[in-house]
Amino acid sequence: TQLLEQSPQFLSIQEGENLTVYCNSSSVFSSLQWYRQEPGEGPVLLVTVVTGGEVKKLKRLTFQFGDARKDSSLHITAAQPGDTGLYLCAGGTTSGTYKYIFGTGTRLKVLA
C-alpha cells in the first residue's frame, strides 16, 4: 500500500510559469523530505520539514508541511528548464512499525 500520493504525476510547463506539487497521506509523518532526481542519478535532498505548518524557502522553491503533518506541498516560482526532473517526497511514519516511504513521484518538464 502506497502511503504517500503525489500529484500531479506528470507536469509539462513553459519556462516562467509557476507550479505546485502535492504530497498527501492519511498517516502522520515525523518529518518529511523533498528530493529531486535526474535520469541516471540518485535523488538529491532539497529540504527537510519537521514541524506542522512549517514553511521553508529555497530560492524559487517554497515547501510547506501541513499542520497535521500528513501532507506537504512544493511550489516553484518562475520555473526554469534546469528545474526539470523527478520530484519525490519521502517521510518516516511511526504508525505501526517505523517505515520510511517515498512518494509516487512527480515528473516535471520545463520547456524553454
Added chain:
Amino acid sequence: DSGVTQTPKHLITATGQRVTLRCSPRSGDLSVYWYQQSLDQGLQFLIQYYNGEERAKGNILERFSAQQFPDLHSELNLSSLELGDSALYFCASSPGGGFSYEQYFGPGTRLTVT
C-alpha cells in the same frame, strides 16, 4: 558528486543467480541505507545500517541481505534472483542514525536479470 560510491554501475545476470552490490559511504558518515527503484514500485527503502548494526528495515525480501563492515562500507546481497528484481539499487549515507539527517545518494547500480 555526492561522495558515495557504488560498484558495479551495471550488472547483468541470469535468474537464480546471486550478486553482491557494494557501497562506500561519504567520509565520516556512519549510516548506510539501501533502496530499490523500479518503474512499477517507485523508490523503496530496503534496509539501514548504522555503525555496523542494523537500524531499520523496510521492504527487504528474505532473499536479500545486507551488512556493514568495520570500515563502514556496505554490501547488499541478492540471491535466487528473479526477473522482477531488475531495478536500480541505490545506497545513501548520512552522518547520523535518523532519517531526518540529510542522505547523500550514490549513482546507483542497474541490475538486469534475464
